[in-house]
Amino acid sequence: MIEFEGVSFTHPNGVLALDNVDLRIEKGETLAIVGENGAGKTTLVRHVTGLLKPAKGRVSVDGVDTRTTTTATLSRKVGVAFQNPDHQLFSESVEAEMAFALKNFGFEPDVVAKRVSWGLQTFGLEEYRGSSPLILSGGEKKRLTLACILAWDPDAVILDEPTVGQDALQKERLAGTVRMLGAAGKTVVIVSHDIEFLWPMQPRVVVMKSGRIVADGPAAEVMQRREALDSARVAQPQLVAFGQELGAKPERPFVDALGARRFIEGRRP
Amino acid sequence: MMWLSGGFLFRSSSSYYHRLDPRVKLLISILMFVCALLARYIYELVLVMAFMAGVAVTAKVLARVGRTMFLTATFSAVIFVVNFLVTRNLVSSELYAVRFVAIVVSTSLFFITASPDELEQVMKTFRMPRDVVFAFVTAVRFIPVMMLDTFQIMDAQKSRGLEMQKGNVFLRLKNMIPVLIPLVVNAVVRSGELAEAMESRAYGAVPKPTSLVRYKARGVDKAVAVAAVALFALTAYSFYVVLPPLFL
Numbered sequence: 001m002i003e004f005e006g007v008s009f010t011h012p013n014g015v016l017a018l019d020n021v022d023l024r025i026e027k028g029e030t031l032a033i034v035g036e037n038g039a040g041k042t043t044l045v046r047h048v049t050g051l052l053k054p055a056k057g058r059v060s061v062d063g064v065d066t067r068t069t070t071t072a073t074l075s076r077k078v079g080v081a082f083q084n085p086d087h088q089l090f091s092e093s094v095e096a097e098m099a100f101a102l103k104n105f106g107f108e109p110d111v112v113a114k115r116v117s118w119g120l121q122t123f124g125l126e127e128y129r130g131s132s133p134l135i136l137s138g139g140e141k142k143r144l145t146l147a148c149i150l151a152w153d154p155d156a157v158i159l160d161e162p163t164v165g166q167d168a169l170q171k172e173r174l175a176g177t178v179r180m181l182g183a184a185g186k187t188v189v190i191v192s193h194d195i196e197f198l199w200p201m202q203p204r205v206v207v208m209k210s211g212r213i214v215a216d217g218p219a220a221e222v223m224q225r226r227e228a229l230d231s232a233r234v235a236q237p238q239l240v241a242f243g244q245e246l247g248a249k250p251e252r253p254f255v256d257a258l259g260a261r262r263f264i265e266g267r268r269p
Numbered sequence: 270m271m272w273l274s275g276g277f278l279f280r281s282s283s284s285y286y287h288r289l290d291p292r293v294k295l296l297i298s299i300l301m302f303v304c305a306l307l308a309r310y311i312y313e314l315v316l317v318m319a320f321m322a323g324v325a326v327t328a329k330v331l332a333r334v335g336r337t338m339f340l341t342a343t344f345s346a347v348i349f350v351v352n353f354l355v356t357r358n359l360v361s362s363e364l365y366a367v368r369f370v371a372i373v374v375s376t377s378l379f380f381i382t383a384s385p386d387e388l389e390q391v392m393k394t395f396r397m398p399r400d401v402v403f404a405f406v407t408a409v410r411f412i413p414v415m416m417l418d419t420f421q422i423m424d425a426q427k428s429r430g431l432e433m434q435k436g437n438v439f440l441r442l443k444n445m446i447p448v449l450i451p452l453v454v455n456a457v458v459r460s461g462e463l464a465e466a467m468e469s470r471a472y473g474a475v476p477k478p479t480s481l482v483r484y485k486a487r488g489v490d491k492a493v494a495v496a497a498v499a500l501f502a503l504t505a506y507s508f509y510v511v512l513p514p515l516f517l
Contacts, residue, residue: 051424071427080428086458087418088425090450100447104430134454148429 001027002048002078002156002187006057009043009211017043019211020057027155030178030188032198032219035208036233041191042083044208045158048189049074062155076105079149083161085141088148089133094125097133098148105152119147122177138165146177156187163194171197199223199237200256207232224250278413279384286328290490291387292394293497297324298379300501305371307508311360314367317504321374328382337377341370385410390484399478407463415456422451 002025009018017040025031033041046052047059050066059066061077082088091097098119102112120126123143128136133144142165149157159178163171171194178201181188192198198205198219205222207215209232215222223229223240236244239254246263254260281287286294301321308314325334349366353359383391385406392402426447427433433444486494 046424049428051427070432071424072430072432075428075430080425082421082425082428084421086455087422087451088429088447090447090454101429104432152430 001025001062002189003060004044004047004057005059007044007047007054007059008056009040009047009052009054011043017211018047018054021211021213023206023213023216025156025187025189027187028182028185030182030201030203031190031206032201032203033189033191033206033208034193034195034198034232034234035214039208039232040211041208042160043211045080045160045189045191048156048158049078049080072104075101075154076152077154078156078158079152079154080158081142081146081149081160081162083164085138085145088145089136089141091133093130094120094128094133094136094144095130097144098151101148101152107152115151115153119151122150123147124173139167139170142166143170146174150177150181154186156189157181158189158191160191161193162190163192163197175201195223195235195237199239202255207234220251220253220255224253279381280333281384282329282382284327284329284382286324287382289493290484290486291383291391292484292486293490293494294379294383294387295391296494297497298375300497301375301378302372304501304504304508305368305375307505308368308371309364309508311363311367313508314364314371318367318371318374321371321378324378328378330378330381333381334374334378337374337381338370341373345369380409386482387484390480390482393480403472411459415452418455419448419452422448422455425451 002023004021004023007018007021008016010016019040021040021044023044033044035041043052047054047066048061050059050069050071053067061074064074066074089097091100095116098116099112102115107115120129123146125140125144125147128140133141136144142162146159146162162174166174175197178188178190182201188203190198190203202219205215205217205219206213207222207228214232215225215228223237224244226236229236239256239260242260243254243263244250246260248254248263254263301317301324304317304320305314308317321334322331325331345366348369349362352365353362356362380388388409389402389406392405393399423433431444431447433441433448435441436444
């Protein structure tokens, strides 16, 4: 469980990035954090692994205060896939890149080999095993960074803008991975502007604005609150807007095209 | 590290000193630099540094100059120790160590009060080749970006279990490899992208491009420049003729 209690944080340049944030993320929960640029989303998740320490309040992971331990220790429990994969790739080969964290965490060599193979196969990177990670395309680099994290099997995974630079097929695969993680009981936190990617997964949604949480609840409920979304410059999912135009029941928004089709066919004389 | 970097990087300010013509700011820094070289005794260097502190106060950058001195003091200590071990002369070792701090502070006073644009104009004034000016100014402009990159890369690697503050010196140096490689690769990629972006915006299309800003020395700039040269002449004269030798 990840918990923020009255967390405030001000950047060195004086910008208040988090303003008294209270948030509790339960084990096994899938949570999406959305909001305008500069709302404090990335700052919030950087507190989870202790990369940033709260100026006020407390952040804890499974009861451990992030101020009392190192990022490396917290990362064993919480894996973070950063926005820019170029900030972490450095090894001679894709295989070595995947093994880097596993070795840091002290896994046995045979376990490292098995997990590397699993990651490369799961994320379609087997053919690049011996290639330099630096020559991969943007989408492949992104997949590699995610594979690197899932290889050490953390209890929680944080994905910062995972869909940037991904084509439709890769987004679909990524959504499948998120669902798989959810089904495996992992906590998944996704920071994203890509509402259409988040909507079919129906996560719990937290909307941030100016360092504060302005809405928090199930996607079906939060995405109906147009005022809150507009104030945080978050677009409504197209299916929700479509459903509202058609007068569908707010408590039963269209999750996919099939839902919309059923509704329309149900209204036909 | 970010705190220390503030001792060398430009930040805009509304001080009188910031508003001076960049060529005058360069002149003042050069004169302070030369004064530091001319000083033969510690107390003379202290006088030069007191003047630098006055300039820093006028420019509202005293705290940042303090950071410069803090960082330089480490190298200065090395200079003192090496010099003392070689020459066994305490006074000259002190002099070299303090002079080094004074030289760095005089240089940093220019860089923290002159924007990259002003730096560009100054270099153009000296009729330096445009490509050289552009490359130098771009490098200066990208220092904060590179620093931000460094911190982000360090965060990413720490999140993969890398303990950067653990172990002996050699292990710590080895642990820098996962930070340095992405940093260098990103810098190379960025420079390539920047070159393409510049060319696609007609960089080099004409031999003599026009300028958005043209600096023209105002009366106050000229007055400050004359005062600086006069003060320099007076200082040099005092050092060699008026002030007594005082081995402190």
